[in-house]
Amino acid sequence: MPGLDYNTLVVLVGTVALGIAAGVTGSLALLRRRSLLADALAHATLPGVCLAYLWTGERSLPVLLCGALLSGLLGVVIVSWLPRVTRIRTDAAIGLVLGVFFGIGIALSGHIQRTVTDASQAGLDSLLLGRTAGMLFNDTVAIGVASLAVIGVVFFLRKEFLISCFDPGFGEVEGWPVLALDLLQLFLLAVTVVLALPAVGVVLTAAMLVIPAVSARLWVDRFGILMILAAIIGGATGGLGTLLSARFESLPAGPVIVLVSSSLFIISLLCAPRRGVIARALRSRSRTLNRETRRLLALLLEAKSRGKNTVPHSHLLGRERSVRRRSLDSAIARGWVQLDGDGISLTEGGHQRALRGRRALQLWHAYLEDAASIDRDLVDLDEEQIEKILPAEKVLELERLLSSRTEGGDG
Amino acid sequence: MIDLFFESLFSEVNFSILLVAACASMACALVGTFLVLRRLSLLGDAISHGVLPGLVIGFIVSGSRDLPPMLIGAAVAALLVTIASDWLRDHGMIDGNAAMGVVFTTLFALGIVLMESHARSVDLDPGCVLYGQIELAPLDMVSLPFLETRVPRSLLPIAVVLIIDLLVVLAVWKELKICSFDPALARSLGINVRLVHLLLMLLVSMTTVACFESVGSVLVVAMLVVPAATAQLLCNRLAPMVIVAMAAGCVIAVVGVLGADHLDTSVPGMMAAAGGGLFAFTVVLSPSHGLISRFYRRTRLSLRIASEDVLMEMWNAREKDGEESRVRGRWRIAAIWTLWLRGWLTSPRRSAQPTERGTRLARALEKRRQLWKRFLKRQLLTPEDHLYDPAHRIEHHLDSELSERISRELDQEEGDSSS
Structure with missing residues (x-):
């Protein structure tokens, strides 16, 4: 690519590798509802960084990151331990660890700032907000290797992780080391967080993990994908x-990366095919339209059975005028209803359609009376769907029930 | 030593810092209690990070570091965080935690980018948002209109918010209480749960915004959660919990300010560290929910169960033997000694015999075991070979009143079926 100097290339490779690893562990965290644990973890690394600095007295990145990893892991362990032995709940435990560890870190870093004279603070301060541009070749190599390791572990244990996300009880019954797998997942999360720290900083690390996973979740339903x-x-x-x-030199990379992925998230939120806001609004609109069309046909059918073939407009357009209007238009467009002077009447096709709808509705009512407990998903009194949802024998049985009932009513 | 303590506490500089710190942590503790009870602790985190763009925009629009425009911007951003995360959770099919994570990190990133691109080279930097500037409190004092004393300027918003918080909480105390513990009941009583929720969110946003100018955004999270969690370990009722949380906030402020002075480090950092210390102390030592009292209660119960089992076995051994013991090893030794010390065994040895009182207790236990077996068999239709274990476990927990009731019910039923 033209205009891409060596430094930018190094940083580019580093952030891409980081983004990939964060996407993988972030989706695991999302599925286990642990998204904000990543945030607590990132904040909990600060005291480790400061202690590592105080202890070794040097500002080499690997040493600081080891300290970060250790104190982050301690924080995670406390978060998962507190709710089990006390009445503190998980959210409060996360808040506790996040605030207290970060506070200790700030106190320590204040101490360092005032006592250690030559500490230019750059090493510690850059961890707070990240300094992507300061990434060196060695850092990139380290990030690349660690990302590969994280991805490799997840790939080899994908089946186990899948089960632990959706049915941990099953894993336990199968005799898997569920606790160890859980700890491994937390460890992978911690490693990713620590890798992301120097690049995007404490506060925005959570974004690297959460936002890509949430965006992807809007598009797909399968674990691996x-x-x-x-x-x-x-x-x-x-x-x-x-x-x-x-390109724009004044902007720090960390926040820009986050903003790019948030924009992608907003696009996903709007445009995703099934879970997107637009798709859902369209679906709900078409469902309303179908329901209203069905009601229109039912109304006309009832009028016809009372001998009134044509119903005047004014009878139909009451409340929710626009929806009724649209349903009438769609019924006419599909050839079920025809305009008849001042009113409207059913066509032959519309008559058939209305009869089918009435039968389906009757079947549904019979079924609902019959079944004591119904799955809520099934109770959508949608026209002619009944054969698709219920097994054929059940429909036959219901039909027998219905016909015997009408005969009984006649006799 | 004590003199030194008070001297350091009441030196004018420290006192004004302490005043700000105590008011901030009390305000946070008050609203934090309701957040913790409603499992919304992380909202404080989200809000305190998410206000950054509001602050920056307030700064850019007004062109100065005057408080009012920045506070208005921050309050708007805070409400945006709560509303956006609620909306994402309810309408975007996204897990609540993740929704908050997306919203506040995005806003924070936006804030930093705005700051770097439009508000550069001013004394507004991410550091002052993260750490706060409580140390500067004594440098900017104002005198109050009707009082003689001079107070730090940064105290004013915090004090106002604290008073508003107190008034609002007292005014809607009953509603807040019911909504915190049983939203369904609240709804059925005709309380507008949504409105109460929004009111709480408004209080939290206001408090966060007013406080983090002094104590910094992350420490607001600590102040919201730590005192409330500490109080949760000490109290079982709401009113004491709120009071204890506010008291804990004060303690944290005092320890934090003194510790920061002593160690020459940042006040908010030390306050959070002090909060952590106080919480750890409470986790271990709380009389009702602490680790030590929990361990003590559990050990006592285990010992009672073990000794009752051993007593039964010894009593039964006079009639039949060959049955394997349920209690082995150290527990058995401890149980035998307990039984002897209570005077239920003749000697602390394996070959000991139950005393008169021991026999009486064993008989009572045996009666309960049989009763429970009968109950399981009749009322719960448990198969014969599954009776032994549950009956064994439950016999230790039946008090005489419950036994009486079960035996009455069983007798009545048997009378019914035979007649």
């Missing part, structure tokens, strides 16, 4: 954010 898509989104937004911030 979710991870792959989250990894792709994470990598792409990492790369794009880095390029943008290299």
Whole structure:
């Protein structure tokens, strides 16, 4: 690519690798409802960084990150331990660890700032908000290797992780080391968080993990595909954010990466095919339309059975005028209803349709009376869907029930 | 030592810092209690990070670091965080935690980018948002209109918010209480749960915004959660919990300010560390929910169960033997000694015999076991070979009143079926 100097390239590779690893572990965290645990973890790394610095007295990144990893892990362990032995709930435990550890870290870093004279603070301060541009070749190599390791572990244990996300009880019955798997997941999360710290900083690390996973979740429903898509989104937004911030020099890369991935999230939220806001609004609109059309046909059928073939307009357009109007238009467009002077009447096709709808409704009512407990998903009195939802024998049985009832009523 | 303590506490500089710290942590503790009870602790985290763009925009629009425009911007951003995360959770099919995570990190990133691109080279930097500037409190004092004393300027918003919080909480105390513990009941009583929720969110946003100028955004999270969680370990009722939480907030403020002075470090950091210490102390030592009292209660119960089992076995051994013991090893030794010390065994040895009182107790236990077996068999239709274990476990927990009731019911039923 033209205009891409060596430094930018190094940073680009680093952020892409980071984004991929964060997408993978982030989707695991999302499925276990642990998204904000990543945030607590990131904040909990600060005292470790400061202690490592105080202890060794040098500002080498690997040493600081080891300290970060250890104190982050301690924080996570406390978060998962507190709710089990006390009445403190998980959310409060996360808040506790996040606030207290970060406070201790700030107190320590204040101490360092005032006592250690040559501490230019750059090493510690850059961890708070991240300094992507300061990434060196060695850092990139380290991030790349660690990301590969994280992805490799997740790939080899994908089946176990899948079960632990959706049915931990099953894993326990199967005799898997559920606790160890859980700890491994937390460890992978911690490693990713620690890798992301120098790049995007304490506060925005959570974004690297959460946002790509949430965006991917809007598009897909399957575990493996979710991870792959989250990894792709994470990598792409990492790369794009880095390029943008290299282009506009005043902007720090970390926040730009986050903003790029939030934009992608907003697009996903709007446009995703099944879970997207637009798709759901359209679905709900078409469902309303179908229901109103059905009611219109039923109304006309009833009028016909009373000998009135044509119903005047004014009878139909009462409340919810626009919906009625649209349903009438759609019924006419589909050839079920025809305009008849001042009113409207059923066509032959519409008559058939209305009869089918009435039968389905009767069947549903029979079924609902029959079944004591009904899955809520099934109770959608949608026209002619009954054969698709209930087994054929059940429909036959219901029909027998219905006919015997009408005969009984006649006799 | 004590003199030194008070001297350091009441030196004017420290006192004004302490005043700000105590008011901030009390205000946070008050609203934090309701957040913790409603499992919304992390909302404080989300709000305190999410206000950043509001602050920056307030700054850019007004062009100065005057408080009012920045506070208005921050309050708007805070409400945006709560409303957006609620909306994402309810309409975007996204897990509540993740929704909050998306919203506040996005806003924070937006804030930093705005700050770097439009508000550069001013004394507004991410650090002052993260850490707060409580140390500067004594440098900017104002005198109050009707009082003689001079107070730090940064105390004013915090004090106002604290008073508003107190008034609102007292005014809607009953509603808040019911909504915190049983939203369904609240709804059925005709309380507008949504309105109460929004009111609480408004209080939290206001408090967060007013406090973090002094104590910094992350420490607001600590102040919201730590005192409330500490109080939760000490109290079982709401009113004491609120009072204890506010008291804990004061303690944290005092310890934090003194510790920061002593160690020469940041006040908010030390306050959070002090909060952590106080919480750890409570987790271990709380009389009702602490680890030590929990361990003590559990050990006592285990010992009672073990000794009752051993007593039964010894009593039964006079009639039949060959049955394997349920209690082995150290527990058995401890149980035998307990039984001897209570005077239920003749000697602390394996070959000991139950005393007169021991026999009486064993008989009572045996009666309960049989009763429970009968109950399981008749009322719960448990198969014969599954009776032994549950009956064994439950016999230790039946008090005489419950036994009486069960035996009455069983007798009545048997009378019915035979007649």
